[in-house]
Amino acid sequence: MIGVGSMGGAILAGLRSPGVSVDGPISITTRSAASAAPFADADDVVARASETEPGANRIAVRGARVVILAVKPWMILDVLREIADDLEPGAVVVSVAAGVTTGSMEALLPSDVAAVRAMPNTPSHLGRGVTGVAGGSTASADDVDVVRRRVETLGAVLVREEGRINARAAVSGSGPAYLFLFAEEFTAAARRLGFDAAEAKLLVEGTVAGAAELMARSEEDPAQLRRNVTSPKGTTERAVEVLQTGGWGELFDRALAANIRRSEELAAE
Numbered sequence: 001m002i003g004v005g006s007m008g009g010a011i012l013a014g015l016r017s018p019g020v021s022v023d024g025p026i027s028i029t030t031r032s033a034a035s036a037a038p039f040a041d042a043d044d045v046v047a048r049a050s051e052t053e054p055g056a057n058r059i060a061v062r063g064a065r066v067v068i069l070a071v072k073p074w075m076i077l078d079v080l081r082e083i084a085d086d087l088e089p090g091a092v093v094v095s096v097a098a099g100v101t102t103g104s105m106e107a108l109l110p111s112d113v114a115a116v117r118a119m120p121n122t123p124s125h126l127g128r129g130v131t132g133v134a135g136g137s138t139a140s141a142d143d144v145d146v147v148r149r150r151v152e153t154l155g156a157v158l159v160r161e162e163g164r165i166n167a168r169a170a171v172s173g174s175g176p177a178y179l180f181l182f183a184e185e186f187t188a189a190a191r192r193l194g195f196d197a198a199e200a201k202l203l204v205e206g207t208v209a210g211a212a213e214l215m216a217r218s219e220e221d222p223a224q225l226r227r228n229v230t231s232p233k234g235t236t237e238r239a240v241e242v243l244q245t246g247g248w249g250e251l252f253d254r255a256l257a258a259n260i261r262r263s264e265e266l267a268a269e
């Protein structure tokens with residue numbers, strides 16, 4: 001794995017969780033020595049920092065069947081140029097980057113190395129992620145399956161054509177941020193009602209986490225779960241009415257469209 005920031009770190013934590021078995025050790029590279037240092041004593045991870053070992057990325061990918069690129073989108077092609085000659089024949093290079101197409105990756109890869117895209121999200125950290133997977137034109141069904149089996153250890157997986165991956169990024173890749181934004185705004189509103197920071201945190205985070213867990217475990221869909229809270233002529237009804245007249249449907253449409261437009265811009269950069 002090249003790049004162990006927010007997303008790479010979440011994937012790595014998921015791959016290292018109890019009950020998940022990966023043929024290891026997992027070779028990772030970071031930019032700074034400080035980021036590699038926490039792995040110094042790990043048996044299941046070999047960490048190298050490109051700041052202190054300029055050939056770190058090239059060394060790390062040697063012998064790997066699956067290489068995960070978790071650097072920023074605008075760095076993906078530079079990293080591929082750097083590592084292309086060191087990749088094993090039959091390797092699969094998986095980019096988790098928004099926007100960057102397998103076509104642009106394939107142009108830099110040896111013909112016996114496949115490109116696959118994965119669009120994970122940060123709850124992968126807990127094995128509760130959702131990952132979209134799409135193979136490039138030279139990826140075999142087996143190559144895609146190798147990636148699917150790896151990311152299945154991180155949570156749910158949706159394998160579909162690459163043409164739909166920007167939409168998956170807009171919904172599930174970025175989705176945790178929308179929920180955290182909701183929690184931020186909800187907490188701020190609770191503070192304005194007079195709760196102190198600790199009380200607002202307990203009330204809002206407890207409610208958001210509990211409701212999410214209830215949704216995950218329940219057979220009922222979100223609309224029914226909402227109705228279960230909303231007594232006719234009761235208090236919830238009044239608040240839900242205010243929220244619904246705020247135009248959430250159109251707001252979400254615009255937010256997801258803006259997200260997809262940014263993926264398209266990144267693809268063109």
Ligand SMILES: NC(=O)C1=CN([C@@H]2O[C@H](COP(=O)(O)OP(=O)(O)OC[C@H]3O[C@@H](n4cnc5c(N)ncnc54)[C@H](O)[C@@H]3O)[C@@H](O)[C@H]2O)C=CC1
Pocket residue numbers: 002003004005006007008009029030031032035050057070071072073075079096097098119120121122173174
């Ligand atoms: N953060 C998220 O929730 C999600 C992120 N992604 C994708 O994941 C990728 C990484 O995003 P984040 O983790 O958020 O960014 P980040 O900035 O937290 O992580 C990137 C890491 O790569 C390291 N790095 C940069 N150049 C390097 C090099 N040459 N060799 C080794 N390491 C290098 C950086 O030091 C940094 O730690 C992006 O392409 C993004 O589109 C995809 C889905 C969700």
Ligand SMILES: O=C(O)[C@@H]1CCC=N1
Pocket residue numbers: 097098169173174
């Ligand atoms: O914000 C981003 O660009 C990345 C892609 C999906 C989630 N985070």
